[in-house]
Amino acid sequence: MGGKLEWKQVPVPVVRAGTVLVKVSVSALVSYLKAYTQGELGVYSPPPQEFTIGSNAIGHIQDVGRDVWHLQPGQRVALSSHMVARDNVWNPMAFLLGITKNGEDALPAQLDWPDGTLAPYVLAPVETLTPLDGLEQYSDAQLSAITRFVVPYGGLLKGQLAAGETLVVNGATGSYGTAAVFVGLAMGAARVVITGRNRQSLIEIAGKAQARVVPVVLSGDLHRDAACIRQACGGGANMAFDMVGNAQDPNSTLSALFSLVPGGRLVLMGSMAVDLPVPYIYMMINGWSILGNFMYPKDATLKMLELVRSGQLPIEVITPNVFEMSALEAAMDAAATAGNLENVMIDCQS
Known part of the structure; x- marks a missing residue:
């Protein structure tokens, strides 16, 4: 693993059935992102082709495809990088968007969904999104803590x-x-x-x-x-x-x-x-x-948000540290050394 990290201009994705186009506000950086991009984490299996890195994010819906019935343009959403195939089988494929897959059996799913969230716009499977209605008192950067x-x-x-x-x-x-x-x-x-x-x-x-x-x-x-x-x-x-x-x-x-x-x-x-x-x-x-245990069930964010709305889970204890997209290298360094009560993220609209 290991490749070249560079900026590229690519077209805004077009929605298809079962997908949602999200305008990404902030994308949280995992602590190991720099080591990952340098090919130092042998246990990770990135997509075999060129792809956009990035994990969990907060954004706003721009467009929805067919077979998306509950989400609407304008809604604020949390985007989870953890994706499990929707097929009703005993051992569904699992992978992390823009990061890794869970075994070679998940390669077909990863090839369909290689890209992460470090981009102004992301096309995401509908099952990775959770609406953030009723949380207007929190900024996008504050809400990024829910992904922690x-x-x-x-x-x-x-x-x-x-x-x-x-x-x-x-x-x-x-x-x-x-x-x-x-x-x-x-x-x-x-x-x-x-x-x-x-x-x-x-x-x-x-x-x-x-x-x-x-x-x-x-x-x-x-x-x-x-x-x-x-x-x-x-x-x-x-x-x-x-x-x-x-x-x-x-x-x-x-x-x-x-x-x-x-x-x-x-x-x-x-x-x-x-x-x-x-x-x-x-x-x-x-x-x-x-x-x-690895990661969390599909409905975990939805359930946990009720703890936030009720005041039982104080997400404000995590301090956002927001970097502009042009400062990605510095942000990756900051994420690698961040304190346990700090959340380093990229402003994807900067």
Whole structure:
């Protein structure tokens, strides 16, 4: 992987059946975008032809094709890069627009939809769009934060987090880990224990989240950390959400696992450079479940927006950092080093 990143003038796409033409306002940049464009991420499978990069975005509908019945020109929408084939089959193709595909079986879908959102206009499949009606108090840049929150929301849905439960967020100082803290509170977690090795960052998150959040600074000693987490939970957690980024050892993930009460669930949604050694006997005796999860269901953004409208999910805790399109290189550098409460994006109309 790896190619040449350059600017090109291309025609505005024309709608066809099942598609929507979106005038892109802001396009959020993933932290790894520069490394991706330089071909340094071998696990990613970009389209084999020339394509437009870019992931999630906020924009306004310009035109709709046939078979689009509920969306109308002028509506503000969130565009999700996560696309799952609409076919009613057991193993539908899945891919991320303008980024990667989930296995070679998804190549036909990726060839049909190679382009991402770093453009003034994007043609998108209707199923990737969610209307943003009733959120006029938020700017487009502020609403871009929902694309940060919806990723961990998908994992918390997978783990079936229930109101009144205790949640551990491991890797809480990363951008998606921090978002998971606020989503867990919005979903009704009675207590959220946040773990990581950066004491100051944990304190800052707990201060912004205020009630029901307890920080635990990890030492790297698996059993000592597990005991500290259990104590902070008041005896143990119902669910642990693991969002570590490129972990070099499994200890923090295992400490989250060992903090669970019998019947507890561990959801894996981060990344690790080594394998996770599963403690077979402990798993069996305690009835623990380990669940892997990638992204989120099609209706996740729609559901999560109700938490925003009701005031339970404060998306304003994420600060927008908006760059002009001409400053893409600087924006990619900023995204790679952005803080966990910062959202770097491109103004696609600049």
